[in-house]
Amino acid sequence: MRIGEWTWKGIYSLISTAGLVLIIIGYGEARPVPGLLYTPPIWSSHLVLLTMLPVFILLFATYLPGRIQTFIKNLMLVATVLWTSSHLLANGRVVKVTLFGSMLLWAVLVIISMKSRVPRSIPNLPKTAFNDIIAVSAGLGIYAAFVLELHQDFFGVALIG
Secondary structure (H helix, E strand, O other), X not given: OOOOHXXXXXXHHHHHHHHHHHHHHXXXXXXXXXXXXXXXXXXXXXXXXXXXXXXXXXXXXHHOOOHHHHHOOOHHXXXXXXXXXXXXXXXXXXXXXXXXXXXXXXXXHHHHXXXXXXXXXXXXXXXXXXXXXXXXXXXXXXXXXXXXXXHHHHHOOOOXX
């Protein structure tokens, strides 16, 4: 039975959204539960701040074709690997290791599986250096906002101060 591309995308989006909501609810309920697997090194929080800098740029570059896309394949997945692995280094609580570890495993498995698939042609904007400038500028701006305020607002963890 064929359901059509847009019906498939709609169903997939609903299931993905439901999964994300369940992850958020589950994490919120598990967050107060104690449990420490390891004590992160003191310097790890500084490494996370450094590692997260390219993450935001890669996220923007995913949608803005430029030279960054030429050098790095699977920008969103590479950003996910950097994000989750750096957060695993800095967080030793069971709930955080479970969250970030499972996302890291997912991203690595997707990268591996993509190597065995033939990529389909996706129409997109022409690759320009201006798109790279936008990706870097927007990435740095959002990074600064997260470091200064948004991480505290969204996740209850202040990064500075």
